[in-house]
Amino acid sequence: MASTASAIQAPKGTRDILPAESARWQAIERIARELATLYHFDEIRTPIFEHSELFHRGVGETTDIVSKETYTFSDREDRSLTLRPEGTAGVVRAVIEAGLLNDQGARVKVFYIGPNFRCEKPQKGRYRQHHQFGVETLGIAEADADVECILLQMEFYRRCGVKDLALRINSLGDAESKQRYRDALVKFISPAASTLSEESQRRLASNPLRILDSKDERDIKAIRGAPPAAEYLSEASAKHFTRARDLLGKANVPFTVDGTLVRGFDYYTGIVWEVTAAGLGAQNAIGGGGRYDNLVEMLGGRATPGVGFGSGLERLLIALEEQGVAIDTRQRPLVWLVSLGDAARDANWQLMQQLRAAGVRCDMDPTGRSAKSQFKLADREKAAWSVTTGDSELAGGTVSLKNLASGEQTSVPRDQIVAKLQSV
RNA sequence: GUGGCCGUAGCUCAGUUGGCAGAGCGCCAGGUUGUGGUCCUGGACGUCGCGGGUUCGAGUCCCGUCGGUCACCCCA
Numbered sequence A: 001m002a003s004t005a006s007a008i009q010a011p012k013g014t015r016d017i018l019p020a021e022s023a024r025w026q027a028i029e030r031i032a033r034e035l036a037t038l039y040h041f042d043e044i045r046t047p048i049f050e051h052s053e054l055f056h057r058g059v060g061e062t063t064d065i066v067s068k069e070t071y072t073f074s075d076r077e078d079r080s081l082t083l084r085p086e087g088t089a090g091v092v093r094a095v096i097e098a099g100l101l102n103d104q105g106a107r108v109k110v111f112y113i114g115p116n117f118r119c120e121k122p123q124k125g126r127y128r129q130h131h132q133f134g135v136e137t138l139g140i141a142e143a144d145a146d147v148e149c150i151l152l153q154m155e156f157y158r159r160c161g162v163k164d165l166a167l168r169i170n171s172l173g174d175a176e177s178k179q180r181y182r183d184a185l186v187k188f189i190s191p192a193a194s195t196l197s198e199e200s201q202r203r204l205a206s207n208p209l210r211i212l213d214s215k216d217e218r219d220i221k222a223i224r225g226a227p228p229a230a231e232y233l234s235e236a237s238a239k240h241f242t243r244a245r246d247l248l249g250k251a252n253v254p255f256t257v258d259g260t261l262v263r264g265f266d267y268y269t270g271i272v273w274e275v276t277a278a279g280l281g282a283q284n285a286i287g288g289g290g291r292y293d294n295l296v297e298m299l300g301g302r303a304t305p306g307v308g309f310g311s312g313l314e315r316l317l318i319a320l321e322e323q324g325v326a327i328d329t330r331q332r333p334l335v336w337l338v339s340l341g342d343a344a345r346d347a348n349w350q351l352m353q354q355l356r357a358a359g360v361r362c363d364m365d366p367t368g369r370s371a372k373s374q375f376k377l378a379d380r381e382k383a384a385w386s387v388t389t390g391d392s393e394l395a396g397g398t399v400s401l402k403n404l405a406s407g408e409q410t411s412v413p414r415d416q417i418v419a420k421l422q423s424v
Numbered sequence B: 001g002u003g004g005c006c007g008u009a010g011c012u013c014a015g016u017u018g019g020c021a022g023a024g025c026g027c028c029a030g031g032u033u034g035u036g037g038u039c040c041u042g043g044a045c046g047u048c049g050c051g052g053g054u055u056c057g058a059g060u061c062c063c064g065u066c067g068g069u070c071a072c073c074c075c076a
Helices: A019-038 A052-058 A064-068 A088-097 A143-160 A175-195 A198-206 A208-213 A217-222 A235-250 A313-322 A342-357 A371-380 A391-396 A414-422
Strands: A049-051 A072-074 A080-083 A108-117 A129-138 A165-171 A271-277 A285-291 A306-312 A335-339 A362-364 A385-389 A398-403 A409-413
Touching (some): A019 A108, A019 A143, A019 A313, A049 A052, A049 A088, A052 A080, A052 A088, A088 A306, A143 A235, A143 A271, A143 A285, A165 A235, A175 A198, A175 A217, A198 A208, A198 A217, A235 A271, A271 A306, A306 A313, A335 A371, A342 A362, A342 A391, A385 A414, A391 A398, A409 A414
Parallel strands (some): A335 A362
Antiparallel strands (some): A072 A080, A108 A129, A129 A306, A165 A271, A271 A285, A385 A398
16 A cells, blocks of 8 residues: 555546446346347347537437536537437437348347446445436337337346335326326416426426425425326327336236326336335435437437336445345356465466366465465355365376365376366 | 445454554465364455545544435436
């Protein structure tokens, strides 16, 4: 630690995934990939930065995420670029650009796992770089696609072992329904505008629907008795919502309809949903999604409906941790080679190559420490087996194989040890 | 962006009205010329987050700053 230069720290709100935790990440990412593939979604990987315009047009100028939380910078050619704050806009941009929606009736089902960036003040479950697993279905307008996404999402949580989940859904309807409801809401709230919180007074003009899910007492009071969104749904939107609830019921997925659920991004049009989990503190949304039937067109593609969700992986891991859920991070057993003397060390160096070539996970300490120290290391590294070589083994053409859990040690001919360890 | 709490060894933390920098765990070595997870003995490891101020003297008091944490806000 004695260094003259001051140590550089990770940027605020970012975290290193250290060796002790990476197995947990790999485990949930593996579950996500297997499950998405099972539901016939293919992986897509898009850049972590995009032209800033993409998020302004796609996610929306009035959303906090775009208006005050992006990491935006100019490159050497003076183009404005932004680290992606969410996954959907980039995926839709990529799908349009690759022409995957150009055929009539084309559909695309993709999933992604990767980092997003938002310059917020960090707190529990909220980081400046966070990771999401998400899926998008493009080209299917039916509620079946919405419900497929929700089922996949809930099954993901089930397989990871999260408990105490709550699914809430709502529908603000298509663009026309949303506009009608927006007008009605403004009309209802306006007489009491001066009693709203400062933030909501601003939102009354820019994004009045957001006032619905404000936690501010003044806002809650002002919207009491406000007309429900359901009354302003077009016939098509109402039908869509009904079918979605019906399908969820038949799939035995518990949910509640929450008329105050309004999700942040401008591109949402019909159904939106959110899943919360116990153990997360104030940031208790573990994932959310919704339908965005205008986004593809807004981004320059042929008008195509879309639906998807994003799920925060840090929050998932926090919930699992807080709930005391064990994640299966088992690896193949580790073999530790113990060398007593230089000749033995050289022999073990060769043996280690043979074992690795044969698929046996193994390691050794090359620093010439005492047998005791080498066994302590094996113990600390959670090795299952030790293979000891010393003068007597070299003379006899054997190694000493020890089961470190039971302490039992046997002599094995040197030319049989690789095959023997392959079979344990 | 606003506010509360917190930064001392690798980790968890003590440190009294300002007066020699501490404990437990972990780590290294020995006890056992070749055997771990128990035990015993010894040892190493600190810019007290950083910068400034007050003072004879600051881990301790004051100011600033960086970071962590929690909440608001927002969201995964």
